[in-house]
Amino acid sequence: xxxxxxxxxxxxxxxxxxxxxxxxxxxxxxxxxxxxxxxxxxxxxxxxxxxxxxxxxxxxxxxxxxxxxxxxxxxxxxxxxxxxxxxxxxxxxxxxxxxxxxxxxxxxxxxxxxxxxxxxxxxxxxxxxxxxxxxxxxxxxxxxxxxxxxxxxxxxxxxxxxxxxxxxxxxxxxxxxxxxxxxxxxxxxxxxxxxxxxxxxxxxxxxxxxxxxxxxxxxxxxxxxxxxxxxxxxxxxxxxxxxxxxxxxx
Amino acid sequence: xxxxxxxxxxxxxxxxxxxxxxxxxxxxxxxxxxxxxxxxxxxxxxxxxxxxxxxxxxxxxxxxxxxxxxxxxxxxxxxxxxxxxxxxxxxxxxxxxxxxxxxxxxxxxxxxxxxxxxxxxxxxxxxxxxxxxxxxxxxxxxxxxxxxxxxxxxxxxxxxxxxxxxxxxxxxxxxxxxxxxxxxxxxxxxxxxxxxxxxxxxxxxxxxxxxxxxxxxxxxxxxxxxxxxxxxxxxxxxxxxxxxxxxxxxxxxxxxxxxxxxxxxxxxxxxxxxxxxxxxxxx
Numbered sequence: 001x002x003x004x005x006x007x008x009x010x011x012x013x014x015x016x017x018x019x020x021x022x023x024x025x026x027x028x029x030x031x032x033x034x035x036x037x038x039x040x041x042x043x044x045x046x047x048x049x050x051x052x053x054x055x056x057x058x059x060x061x062x063x064x065x066x067x068x069x070x071x072x073x074x075x076x077x078x079x080x081x082x083x084x085x086x087x088x089x090x091x092x093x094x095x096x097x098x099x100x101x102x103x104x105x106x107x108x109x110x111x112x113x114x115x116x117x118x119x120x121x122x123x124x125x126x127x128x129x130x131x132x133x134x135x136x137x138x139x140x141x142x143x144x145x146x147x148x149x150x151x152x153x154x155x156x157x158x159x160x161x162x163x164x165x166x167x168x169x170x171x172x173x174x175x176x177x178x179x180x181x182x183x184x185x186x187x188x189x190x191x192x193x194x195x196x197x198x199x200x201x202x203x204x205x206x207x208x209x210x211x212x213x214x215x216x217x218x219x220x221x222x223x224x225x226x227x228x229x230x231x232x233x234x235x236x237x238x239x240x241x242x243x244x245x246x247x248x249x250x
Numbered sequence: 251x252x253x254x255x256x257x258x259x260x261x262x263x264x265x266x267x268x269x270x271x272x273x274x275x276x277x278x279x280x281x282x283x284x285x286x287x288x289x290x291x292x293x294x295x296x297x298x299x300x301x302x303x304x305x306x307x308x309x310x311x312x313x314x315x316x317x318x319x320x321x322x323x324x325x326x327x328x329x330x331x332x333x334x335x336x337x338x339x340x341x342x343x344x345x346x347x348x349x350x351x352x353x354x355x356x357x358x359x360x361x362x363x364x365x366x367x368x369x370x371x372x373x374x375x376x377x378x379x380x381x382x383x384x385x386x387x388x389x390x391x392x393x394x395x396x397x398x399x400x401x402x403x404x405x406x407x408x409x410x411x412x413x414x415x416x417x418x419x420x421x422x423x424x425x426x427x428x429x430x431x432x433x434x435x436x437x438x439x440x441x442x443x444x445x446x447x448x449x450x451x452x453x454x455x456x457x458x459x460x461x462x463x464x465x466x467x468x469x470x471x472x473x474x475x476x477x478x479x480x481x482x483x484x485x486x487x488x489x490x491x492x493x494x495x496x497x498x499x500x501x502x503x504x505x506x507x508x509x510x511x512x513x514x515x516x517x518x519x520x521x522x523x524x525x526x527x528x529x530x531x532x533x
Contacts, residue, residue, distance in 0.1 A: 050419065052415070052418065052419060055418070080421045080422070080423055081421065082421075083418065083419055083420065083421040084420070084421035087419065087420070088419035090412065090415060090416065090419075092412060094410075094412035094413060094415065094416045095416075096413055096416065096417075096431060096435075097413075097434075097435050106417075106420065106430070107420040107421070107422075109430075110417075110420065110421065110422045110423075110426045110430065111421060156416070159416070159420070160419070160420070163420060163421065
């Protein structure tokens, strides 16, 4: 089933076009990888799915992003509510300077959940979902900065899923992690797709191949090819895709 | 000359210069202690001055100084901190904010005697508060306002954008992000800025010279419209206008020791908070 339908999405500044009209369907409970060389518009594309581009005043976004058939750029959309449904994990692990528990509880609190027991249950649930609970269950009150980089990133994932979003956006989530942490993260993504729809931007072609069901290849702001990952990685239709996948440029 | 030799010579010069500043501080403290330590006792701190300030203690000056800075903080902190938050978080860079910043930077460079004159003209005369605790503390509050303002803005600037992004991505509003994440993260630095500014304010003489301080009072001020004694002014008065130097000069040095210790006590938590914050900071 289609979860997000992107229709002719354009993003531009006064100086340049970043996205030149992209249309694609993102399927529910699957992992969609966005790949492409630096500066191709991957991150801008991802950030337009939860309107994080709103913060860049010089970027104008046009076109439609339909989440469950509702355009998130419509005037009557509550952007704070939208971001609760479309969570995000960033490139660099960015836990708050709070305790492990408070990091995960923050999202619940800002959305008005006050009951301590409910908060505690949801925090533990989110930490378990993020494959982190066993490692931190004895030190929930310690600072999030006491964790390793990989653990911090899983904490950020726990923080994002605690508010029970439907879609999870990941912007190169493994780029700051060591190989073992990356492997753990990829396993986690594999597990999370059963409950969430995941869109992941990655620099790493192998990673896209390992974790994703669908892959979109962006180049210079245009969608060159979009297909099932298996299909694209074995028989790319476009010469450009083939060259990129084989590492002839990047 | 070969490079190594040159390096050695320069390092030797730097070392001497570094030690010189330490030496100056030590000499200063030693000098004040040697002149004033003999009058220091518990009574000196909790007693009222007697016999034209040739005997007794400096209790009302200590209390007066604490009143002055205490009130100054009550006036300056809300304006400085909230104004800083507003300017840093809620406005975009434009000519007006640039002008405000420039005004603040200029204010912090103005000599404190000018603040004294301003306080005299505005608070004592125009607002008719006369020489009083309230006029003195208002003048002091204007003096420390730019420091608190800048400390707030600088502290907020140090909060990484990553934290704000993470908060917004969870669906937080601007208000929630500002108060729950940005201000909370910056708070230790803001508190340090405030404490350092108190340390500065308590030692200032010029701003309270015409606006709030008096050389002698019978008791503690009963309301904010009475003038107060204050440590720096007491020191100045005893040295400049005292009529019994043999007895009053040691009292002035004793008061100096008390003032230094007071500044130290107020500033120390600020330094501790800052160091703790720096060692914990990992972004």
